[in-house]
Amino acid sequence: MVSGFFPRYGMPGGSFLKGMIDTSESILSRFSIEGKIGLCGIALILIVALFAPLLSAYPPDKITGNSLEPPGQKHLLGTDELGMDIWSQICYGARMSLVIGLVVALIAGIGGGILGILAGYLGGMADQLLMRTVDILMALPSFPLLIVISAFMGPSIVNVILVLILFSWAKPARIARAQTLAMKTNTYIIAAKNYGGTPFYILRQHILPEVLPILFVLILGITSYAIVAESGLAFLGLGDPTSKSWGMMLYYATSFKSIYFTPFWQWWLIPPLVALITLVTSLAFISRDLEQVLDPRLRQAGGV
């Protein structure tokens, strides 16, 4: 989960921008072994997601076998209780889980970030409004409220994404704002202003490069938060049951009453579990390494 810590960032430096535009090669070379493993994991999942139709012999929502067939020639990972192929569900589920994670993270991260920077830079009413909204959002118990909102909006994947975005944007906004505020008082920004730098120029040249790396790391964090939160909602029966996300697969497997008393868990419960853990662990490793690559001082941010 995303840590709630509000980090103290150091003074800015040119290395941020450089870090951002570094070729991927040089970023890679600075990754640790875990980071590389994480990248491999993500790459693997991406490939599976992209080529799901090629990798799986059956559509994920078609009954192509008997109930709960064990893994075999015909069904690589067996079938679920309806007779749908589990491997296909894993492949297509990768799409679903990635889409949920990325959509939530990108919208919440970038949107929240922009709002935060603007609020921080403009100050005044805009800032007040944003901060009060953030205050309220931070005070609302997110998960309990997720339950209420999910019941209110109905279980569809779009609603799940919307709800997750609603509770994810406050943090990037807050951090981006704080960062912007801290920088506004810096001598070189004041100097840039005095030299006639337009707000747009200052935002682009000085503030964005400073905030973007942090946002990027946050986005990775939100991605895995969203994926885990979706599976949590699914576990409570509040996900979109028609979607074939990994969280939903887990829900179906765990809500099968005798799952722990029968051998079915081996091919029904374990694959989505392993897939989900691989994905979020990979993300965690990558974001940790990115923090260090983008700015060694960011390490103190800790958390995800």
Add this chain to the structure above:
Amino acid sequence: MNEKTRNTLIIRFVITLLVILAINFFLPRMMPGDPFSTTSSDVQGEDIVTMTEEQRQYFISYYGMDLPLHEQFFRYLANMAHGDFGQSIYYKIPVTSVILIHLPWTILIIFCATALSTAVGIILGLISARNRKKRSDRVMMTGLIAFSEIPSFLLGIILLLIFCVWLKLLPLAGAVTPFAHYAGVVDQALDIAHHAFLPVLTLALAQLTGVYLLTRNTLITVSSKDYIRTAYAKGLGERIVWTRHALRNALLPVVTRTGFMIGLMMGGAVLVETVFSYPGIGLTLRSAVVNRDYALIQGILLVTAVSILLCNLLVDQVYRKLDPRVSD
């Protein structure tokens, strides 16, 4: 802090509270359905009471739900001002009683889990930071990061299977042994601890890595600071430098973080309570939503929101002291 900033803070707090009160009131009522028109079971084989229209009307007016919505809202605000949270529609007792019955259990597991994860996280972080660049640090870090990513409800299920089903060491459900008559307070405390062990462990494990990483990273940053070098230069032993100087400075962000974690813990608690059938507030909220118990939903959301608000306010103050640059 001068009087003016204090006043703005209070005004801000009140505005936030009012908005939350309004959200709490209107959101549940916007959900489709009402508490009295159930026609289907939630789980197979469950009995439900299907009311006739007359019975439904009776209950609607009994709970004052036939009044115009704005009137209900002002009534609710007025009652809130008197500390009256209303009557739970499903549980048939005052909302405050329902909350008082269940909230302590949630607070208990959250508090214990926070304490446990903070303590263990700091110790592990300290060990890791001292062995920085060594293999043990790396293995520990990798292991913990990977481990922390297992969703808490799955971790709960795994622990339940190991300790309750296989080893039969711990009880399967509940917060106390049913109908137990205790020999004394110690006996009772032991029984509660026995039942709370797994929920606490699950919650703590989910939080552990965050604390651990924060401690470790802060310690590493701090250790390169001048005053640590000075301390070494003064000839102080490594142990003393680490515990007296480095750790003391690293503790503040950890404590700050803990405050912010409360909201997230509330979320984790819902899942963990579901797994262990622990009679906390999360499980109660879930059933309140399913049964459209408006009064109870309002009450629970308000209590949790206010506690989070207070926590955040507190953390904010601590944080302001830490970093005077961020002030508005």
Add this chain to the structure above:
Amino acid sequence: MKKSGIIIIVIALICLAVVLAGCTSQNSSQTTSASTGSAATSGAGQGATQAEIVHLTGGDYGYPQPFTIYPRGPGSSKVGMIFDSLLERDEKGIIPWLAERWEISADGKEYTFYLRKGVKWQDDLPFTANDVKFTTEYEMKNVPVSGGIETELIDSVKVIDDNTVKFILKEPASSFLYKISSYRIIPEHIYRNVTDPAKFLNKSAVIGTGPYKLAEYNKEHGSYRYVANEGFWGPRVAVKTVEFIPVSNELIAFDQGEIDFSSVTPDILDKYKDNPKYRLVQQPDFWGYEFYFNMKKYPELKDVRVRQAFAYAINRSELVDKIQRGAGEPGNLGILPDNHIWYNADQPEYAWDLAKAKTLLDEAGWKDTDGDGIRDKDGKKLSYALSLASTEVRIGELIKERLKEAGIDIQVKALESKARDTNLKKGDFELLVSGFGGWGQDADYLRTRYSDAKTLSGSNTVAAQASVIGYHNDAFNSLAASEVKELDDAKRKQIVFEMQKVLADDIPTIPLFYTKTWDVWTLPTYDGWMNMYDHHARTHSKLSYLVREGIAAKR
């Protein structure tokens, strides 16, 4: 210290693997649809007929008096342990209880009950006809959560003498005796001073005439303890103490001996089969899923051939096999389940038959003219959204697959369960699935569900009505009108048989399947479990806890 964390994790994971492997190797057999048909039993011989204490699955269902239990779950059976009704139900039908006998006037409007003498409330005050009258009048002002009677049906209650009471109805209601059998009588001397019984939570609120007293109730943890009422007027109590305790997983708790009664899933039956320690019995099929057509909004569904095509195209046996793992019974189009006392076996079966479904749709003029696999007619496609609760999506997925083969397109629309209920009530849906119990109740429910003629009794229930879904059938309405007035059981049964036939031909809705859950209990603890003829849960029956003698004798 530093490595121990990782070591613990590794050990834990290994443990997990071992546990899970251990769990499953013992019973890795797969039972599928082998369990349809009559209730099979196993377990050697007779178990204990009396018990000191029995532990059952608990959970909080409210303070066990009629006004404070929760509307969901077994709350009303918990009230039934303490409070008695004038009549009770055994496995065959209605039996005398607080009333020794009764008389019905020729016009079916006056019911005279002759009450048992010497019955005492648990606080030793005598029970009289005044209590019955009081209950009715009190509950007109204060509606109980359950166990009440439709007050709009009753004109007045007259006390003839201390032991005789007469109910005068506004119009005849053939199911009145059935309703009386779950109508709990409350003590006048206690409740007359209570202005708001929904807030009446002290000890005297749970004083009834019944076989049990509430010894302990814990809302927080969901536990109840009932102890036998020494002064009970009726049959001897077989179980001295009944404890309901909270469990997280019923099966695991049963395995570990924490509870003495559980339901089991079909995949692990072997564990209990042919084991002298257990008895394994299937519940009657009184809980089921119904599939609704919205004929009001979609007039093309008024064509009986289209509805019949749905019935042929949906594979109801497959639903039982896959969703229930065999522990169920495909729905009867005559609505009443197989175990219902008045089930008419002589009705069309509608077994899965794709060819027949296609022919019917062809005949009705639905053909796939544009080759997209979906039938259409006059520019309208045979395509609908199927609303159901999130937990029922698997049912929807199977139905979608099968209907597609017949050229009917379905979009599964998952809703939160209460939202689905609201849509059903408002008629705001296209097709819909809903699951509920009570299929074993008095067959009068055929009338309240499928007749759109207005009557007093059950006319306004919140459940979906024929008028909501736009169903109208004159033949059925007239059968229903005579059923509600018929006081002779044999004649009424004949009418109900007819009603089932009409429904099976006309298909107002499709009962998808009924559940037939397996119950297992430990023989050495207690073996007295029985079913009421109208309900699937054995633990809900009062007679399950009594010695079967006198009025409670086995029939």
